[in-house]
Amino acid sequence: xxxxxxxxxxxxxxxxxxxxxxxxxxxxxxxxxxxxxxxxxxxxxxxxxxxxxxxxxxxxxxxxxxxxxxxxxxxxxxxxxxxxxxxxxxxxxxxxxxxxxxxxxxxxxxxxxxxxxxxxxxxxxxxxxxxxxxxxxxxxx
Amino acid sequence: xxxxxxxxxxxxxxxxxxxxxxxxxxxxxxxxxxxxxxxxxxxxxxxxxxxxxxxxxxxxxxxxxxxxxxxxxxxxxxxxxxxxxxxxxxxxxxxxxxxxxxxxxxxxxxxxxxxxxxxxxxxxxxxxxxxxxxxxxxxxxxxxxxxxxxxxxxxxxxxxxxxxxxxxxxxxxxxxxxxxxxxxxxxxxxxxxxxxxxxxxxxxxxxxxxxxxxxxxxxxxxxxxxxxxxxxxxxxxxxxxxxxxxxxxxxxxxxxxxxxxxxxxxxxxxxxxxxxxxxxxxxxxxxxxxxxxxxxxxxxxxxxxxxxxxxxxxxxxxxxxxxxxxxxxxxxxxxxxxxxxxxxxxxxxxxxxxxxxxxxxxxxxxxxxxxxxxxxxxxxxxxxxxxxxxxxxxxxxxxxxxxxxxxxxxxxxxxxxxxxxxxxxxxxxxxxxxxxxxxxxxxxxxxxxxxxxxxxxxxxxxxxxxxxxxxxxxxxxxxxxxxxxxxxxxxxxxxxxxxxxxxxxxxxxxxxxxxxxxxxxxxxxxxxxxxxxxxxxxxxxxxxxxxxxxxxxxxxxxxxxxxxxxxxxxxxxxxxxxxxxxxxxxxxxxxxxxxxxxxxxxxxxxxxxxxxxxxxxxxxxxxxxxxxxxxxxxxxxxxxxxxxxxxxxxxxxxxxxxxxxxxxxxxxxxxxxxxxxxxxxxxxxxxxxxxxxxxxxxxxxxxxxxxxxxxxxxxxxxxxxxxxxxxxxxxxxxxxxxxxxxxxxxxxxxxxxxxxxxxxxxxxxxxxx
Numbered sequence: 001x002x003x004x005x006x007x008x009x010x011x012x013x014x015x016x017x018x019x020x021x022x023x024x025x026x027x028x029x030x031x032x033x034x035x036x037x038x039x040x041x042x043x044x045x046x047x048x049x050x051x052x053x054x055x056x057x058x059x060x061x062x063x064x065x066x067x068x069x070x071x072x073x074x075x076x077x078x079x080x081x082x083x084x085x086x087x088x089x090x091x092x093x094x095x096x097x098x099x100x101x102x103x104x105x106x107x108x109x110x111x112x113x114x115x116x117x118x119x120x121x122x123x124x125x126x127x128x129x130x131x132x133x134x135x136x137x138x139x140x141x
Numbered sequence: 142x143x144x145x146x147x148x149x150x151x152x153x154x155x156x157x158x159x160x161x162x163x164x165x166x167x168x169x170x171x172x173x174x175x176x177x178x179x180x181x182x183x184x185x186x187x188x189x190x191x192x193x194x195x196x197x198x199x200x201x202x203x204x205x206x207x208x209x210x211x212x213x214x215x216x217x218x219x220x221x222x223x224x225x226x227x228x229x230x231x232x233x234x235x236x237x238x239x240x241x242x243x244x245x246x247x248x249x250x251x252x253x254x255x256x257x258x259x260x261x262x263x264x265x266x267x268x269x270x271x272x273x274x275x276x277x278x279x280x281x282x283x284x285x286x287x288x289x290x291x292x293x294x295x296x297x298x299x300x301x302x303x304x305x306x307x308x309x310x311x312x313x314x315x316x317x318x319x320x321x322x323x324x325x326x327x328x329x330x331x332x333x334x335x336x337x338x339x340x341x342x343x344x345x346x347x348x349x350x351x352x353x354x355x356x357x358x359x360x361x362x363x364x365x366x367x368x369x370x371x372x373x374x375x376x377x378x379x380x381x382x383x384x385x386x387x388x389x390x391x392x393x394x395x396x397x398x399x400x401x402x403x404x405x406x407x408x409x410x411x412x413x414x415x416x417x418x419x420x421x422x423x424x425x426x427x428x429x430x431x432x433x434x435x436x437x438x439x440x441x442x443x444x445x446x447x448x449x450x451x452x453x454x455x456x457x458x459x460x461x462x463x464x465x466x467x468x469x470x471x472x473x474x475x476x477x478x479x480x481x482x483x484x485x486x487x488x489x490x491x492x493x494x495x496x497x498x499x500x501x502x503x504x505x506x507x508x509x510x511x512x513x514x515x516x517x518x519x520x521x522x523x524x525x526x527x528x529x530x531x532x533x534x535x536x537x538x539x540x541x542x543x544x545x546x547x548x549x550x551x552x553x554x555x556x557x558x559x560x561x562x563x564x565x566x567x568x569x570x571x572x573x574x575x576x577x578x579x580x581x582x583x584x585x586x587x588x589x590x591x592x593x594x595x596x597x598x599x600x601x602x603x604x605x606x607x608x609x610x611x612x613x614x615x616x617x618x619x620x621x622x623x624x625x626x627x628x629x630x631x632x633x634x635x636x637x638x639x640x641x642x643x644x645x646x647x648x649x650x651x652x653x654x655x656x657x658x659x660x661x662x663x664x665x666x667x668x669x670x671x672x673x674x675x676x677x678x679x680x681x682x683x684x685x686x687x688x689x690x691x692x693x694x695x696x697x698x699x700x701x702x703x704x705x706x707x708x709x710x711x712x713x714x715x716x717x718x719x720x721x722x723x724x725x726x727x728x729x730x731x732x733x734x735x736x737x738x739x740x741x742x743x744x745x746x747x748x749x750x751x752x753x754x755x756x757x758x759x760x761x762x763x764x765x766x767x768x769x770x771x772x773x774x775x776x777x778x779x780x781x782x783x784x785x786x787x788x789x790x791x792x793x794x795x796x797x798x799x800x801x802x803x804x805x806x807x808x809x810x811x812x813x814x815x816x817x818x819x820x821x822x823x824x825x826x827x828x829x830x831x832x833x834x835x836x837x838x839x840x841x842x843x844x845x846x847x848x849x850x851x852x853x854x855x856x857x858x859x860x861x862x863x864x865x866x867x868x869x870x871x872x873x874x875x876x877x878x879x880x881x882x883x884x885x886x887x888x889x890x891x892x893x894x895x896x897x898x899x900x901x902x903x904x905x906x907x908x909x910x
Contacts, residue, residue: 031866034786036874042794049801069897072890079883094879096864110865114875117882121875124886128893129798135900136805 012054019047027122028115037118041125048126049133057137060130068134072127078120082113143198143212146182147265149175150258157254158247169237169588172250176229176257183222187613190215193620197267197331206270207328213267216617220466221264221388221395223614228387228477229257231592235481236379238588239488249289249377256282260388264395269318269328272396276314276360279389280307286380287373299372302681306359306369314356314396320349321400334403334624341407350409353400354417361393361447364421365677371428371440378484381436386443386476391469394450398465401454402624414455415543419551421448426558430654431665434493435483435566439476442519442562445555446472449534452548456541459619463629464533466618470610471530474600475518478593479566482512485589486570491579495565496659500575504582507590509571514597516567518604520560520651521644526603526610528644529631531556535640553643560651561658568655607631705817709825712832720835727842742782749775762813766803770796787870 023043030036052060061067066074086095094117101109153175161168189196195215202210214222236253240246259278266272281304288300324343325333340346357363362370373385384390397414404410425445432438446468453465485508487493490501502509514525521531538549584590603610611631619627635641654661673679699710752771759765773796780789817825856869856877866872874882 030868030871031875032868034790034868036787036868036871038874039787039790039794042791042798046794046798046801049798069893072893075886076890079886082879083883094876094883096876096879098865112865114864114866114879117875117879118871121882121886124889128889131893131897132802133805135897136802139900139903140805140809 008054012050016047016051019043019050023047023122027118030118031114037121038125040118041122042129044122044126045129045133048130052133052137057134061134064130068127068130070127071123072131075120075122075124075127078116078123080120082117082120085113142182143214143265144200144210146179147212147262148258149179150254150256150261154251154254154258157250161247161250166237166241168246168250169234172237172254173230173233175254176226176233179226179261180223180230183219183226186214186219190219190617191614193617193626195331195621202271207268208270209268209329210271211267211329211331212265213331214265215621216614216619217395217398217621218264220470220614220618221391222261224391224470224473225257225260225264225388228383228473228592228596231477231481231595232379232383234588235382235484235592236377238586239379239484240377245289249286252282252285252289253380253383256286256384256389260392263392267330269322269330269333272330273311273315273318276356276392277308277311279384279392280304280311280360283307283373283384283389286384287376289377289380290375293375296375299369299375303369303373305685306366306681310356310359310366313352313359317349317352317354317356320345320352321404324349325403330399336403339406340403341410346404346407347409350404350407350413353396353404354410354413357393357396358417358451359393361390361397361451362421362444363393363417363448363451364424365680367421367424367444368676368678368681370444371432371437374434374436374440378436378480378487381440382477382480382484385440386480387473390443390447391450391473394447394454394469397451397454398622401457401462401622405454405457405624411455411457411543414451415548416455418448418450418452418455419548421445422452422555423551424448426555426562428669429562430558430565430658431662431669433496433662435486435495435570436480436493438495438562438565439480439483442559443472443476445559446476449552449555452552453534453537454622456537456543456548458537458540458542459623459627459629460533460537460540462619462622462627463615463631464530464537465622466615467526467530467533467610467631470603471518471526471600474596474603475515475525475527478511478515478596478600479519481589481593482508482515483566485585485593488589489580489585490582495569496662498570498576498578499573500571501578501582502571503575505571505584507584509567511590511593511597512571513567514601515593516563518597518600519566520563520648521556522648524601524604524633526600526607529604529607529633531644532635532640533631535643536635536638539639549643553647556644556647557650557654560648561654564652564655565658569658604633607633705825709828713828716832716835719839720831723835723839723842727846729838730842730845731838732841732845745775745778745782760813760815762807762810766800766807770800773799785870787868 023040026035026043027037027040028035030040048060048064051063064071083094085097086093089097094113096112096114098110098112098114101111103109153172157168157172160171164171186196193216195213198212198214200210200212202208233250233253236249237246240249243249256279259275259282262275263272263279266275284300284304287303288297290296321333321340322328324340324345325336327333327336340349359366359369370385370390374381376385401410422445425441425443425448429438429441429445432441449468450465450472453461453468483493486498486501486505489505489508490498492498518525518527521527534552535549538552539545541548608631611629615629615631616627619629700707749772752768752775756765756768756772759768773792777789777792777796780786780792856873860866860869860872864872864876866876
């Protein structure tokens, strides 16, 4: 399935990057404001779906660079990786670990296993939905 | 050190294929270094436990569940460990030669080494749960080894049969072990064996004995489960020699010997072991004598030996237990050797059928010599260790407190047949007129003879110098089975007594039988075919058929492919159970309070109801999809209205993507027609209404009464303090209840894989047609 309308092509090219940026924004701010990995993943998926409707499954796979199933697997790996620090220090599984990196100026960067976990959720959701959509579109061709 | 010793087999298994590519044909010799050094290590433990002490090596595994990787070394476990690692050494060398150039040799060693490690774990573990884990690991590795020639349908079938019988028995065994732990209050063997509880007076004793015995009988091929063992001969010969004669099948015997001192006081234990043991002994001996395939003959004679061992544990006198250890060791030595030689015969002549071999000593002199040595031990003739063991067997049965003469008669009858069997595997193929074989025979290569030679020589040494095993381990092993210290005495020459006279008579009768074997063969064949129709193996096939029939019946009923029926059953069952609990626990209360509702809340509610009714009543597919979408957006509105923005956003996004997915599949769906009868529609409607009513009542009940303090306040208080997040929903998802989320993304992955394979397979099908 591939659309040939100029409007959709142009709109997709303009909107998709914004959607992707927004999805990362949602992912990162999720711990304090509405958002998070699940919502971020859904937004990212809708970005790629829009692109897929405009340019077809093959082109979408090209800009994804990796197969959706690899994204999914990477998501699971991230989720599992976030359990390692707690395992290492003998705490209960998935106990959160936080690291604060000082940045120039007065600010600092908060990093945590929670963030790694949320990235895992993000990738898993994105991978699952893209597997569905790309699979369905390919089966049509 | 002990932990490493047990698990090293698994570690080496991982790199075995890589090593195979590296060193090629010498792989057997290289890998054999591991069991060889393990043998040395276990031998070094002999002095520490010779006087009947036991070593306990503790390793934590899952302390919260009382599951540990503790190892317990005493006489009994050390005898087994030495047999496993010692014979394992020669088997690995042998296999390298027997399967030389086989494309899957690397894989073979992976499973073989894993099996060895599992078997060591089984006999050395102190924890009942760990024993069970290793027990099942041996069943699984055995399954993969029997089915090693996986392109052969017969091998696959036999492998599956072995797995069903042994792993099925293993499950029953697990129940038995749990009952045992329940009775004694401990999962640790050391504690169970040391406790002075009178286990046989406990109410669960009978159940525990029955469960444990079903487990051990299936594993050790006792009647009526003996049929899987000869079928396991579909495996390559090194496997038969190692798993199905020297080690794995003895796991059941090991466990019975292990538990004998604490469970053996009950009558049920004694009677069951003696009866089934004796029956197995006779059945095995008879079937061995009536078979013609050399591996089948050996397999059935293994069944006979396993029966003898079981019977001896049941008899349970000190002398019987001494005989038990001697028969165990003697059998492992000669049977391991004979199996390897049978493989050599098959390898060099190209046939397994005894009737198609003869006069082979001319072309295979060394093989013939070793085979005769091992067969002498099998027949129980001096000066081999088999003789010592058999004399002890007769002597202990003479002193049996239970059915002394009956058991002795059975044992003598079995011994007569086994003399015949020994002749079948030594005299028939190697002597007499030369028979031409499919391959031009010559002596087997060194790698295939070294194992049998060493094992036979050990049997000879132990026979000539019976004080050797006695000095090393015998006392400690017998004491471990007995539960208290025993002083044993072995000798080759006992003077002229009843056992010796019986041995002489046995030998003569056995030789006569052997001479008549060819004439008896057709009759025996007819009898066996007739018996096979009603035997336990036929029962096994009927049982498996029954399972398939029940499975297909319930699949037709519950999983008939009509999604509507699935939904109907799921919804009905779930809401019946929920409704039942609700009514019995909470009662029927209806309290509506609409005083603080706003008009736009009514608006949303109305919207949702209208959408639902339209979705189920419309005759257009697109209409129903759209109205389900309206429903979803209505719910999202509710979320947003009650300040749950995360849920609202998620719901909206999911609704959007659902519509997109539906659009993608819409054109592929068949025509939207109504296939159900009015009756079915009313049935569905009533179930749906029922579910709705129950759900409403449940929601009202939840608002009405709080049985527990709400957990929300905890999250609100601690979300920032403990988890450094202000968005409570997200903190719950990724921190407080992160394990749930982890599980959910795995479910998501599973669903994705399911959908993907469904689409792909369908596409491929269409592509083909």
